[in-house]
Amino acid sequence: MKLTYSPASPFARKVRIAAIELGLIDRIEFAPVAVVPGQPNDEYSKIHPLKKLPVLILDNGDVVVDSYVIVEYLDELAGGGKLIPASGALRWKVKSDHSLLQGMLDSMLLCRYENMVRPEPLRWQAWSDDHWNRAWLGMARFEGQVDAMMARPLDIAQIGLACVLGYADFRFADCGWRKAYPKLDAFHQKMLERPSVKISLPPAA
């Protein structure tokens, strides 16, 4: 299998951590791809018309799209019910938490594009404030429930939360999330004890 990848992508990082934790990392070849909003990449558009990372290309050529669906695929490949509970209320809790975290990453990326990629005279403060506020309120939500999360075996919501916090460090180093959310800080430190989380940290910004 081949995974389109960028070391800066929090979505690709999530899949990488999952693949390591599921014992599947040796079966995946990493294919670096550079995508920048506002710039075409005709080659990659043929694989993924939305130019998003990551995509998993199976050995038969089938393409699995979306970091979450890739994790689901890998989880099933590893026997099922590993990082996504197979049934019960916890299944929907983990899936819903993961969706929230995915949306937080989307909002953080929109902030990043607004503040760094968009030409400066065209930036709209209310837009980046709104999206940053979503991510920030999302962190507040998880600050209130991270103790319960840490008591569970590793799942995709915990991996997603580690990727959100790693992305905050990577792109919003001065945002002060550790001070505002001390329980998330403790969670992040604990997650970093896992080699999968540590090895996949984004490069220095």
Added chain:
Amino acid sequence: MKLTYSPASPFARKVRIAAIELGLIDRIEFAPVAVVPGQPNDEYSKIHPLKKLPVLILDNGDVVVDSYVIVEYLDELAGGGKLIPASGALRWKVKSDHSLLQGMLDSMLLCRYENMVRPEPLRWQAWSDDHWNRAWLGMARFEGQVDAMMARPLDIAQIGLACVLGYADFRFADCGWRKAYPKLDAFHQKMLERPSVKISLPPAA
């Protein structure tokens, strides 16, 4: 169960169609919510920090987040394997196609926000062109495979595609998708024969 809803939201429409097709619509109460990017909605932020629609609130107060996860939840409630194939290559095909369609909707919404919500002097043509191009290339992808899709029983990818095309009509009425993609036009007309698809059409723009 209660679903936060707006008749203009293609994501909420997808859940509504799925709920009708799964025979669960009578068990869902619709709770209208208005969210506008760049504007706070403190009340709704308490339910969903990202202020996204729809959210399914279960009778025990648990919250299921993300239109796709809600459809998965409803599908399981209806016995499982109805709108999302339970196993095999088709499972990953349908999930991947749905992810693409979800990304197309995200890009179309970003275009809409750029062209209609953002103050006019702050609009960046390269951004809206890029996102429109993603949606447009996505339609081209589905034009090439919609015959195979139509040969299958109804699934969430077909529902997602109907919602993309309905949203194109609703917000980008002059984009000319019918002329460019005649097979999608035939697909859309066929989907409109379903009461679930017809009744959930967005209001006149």
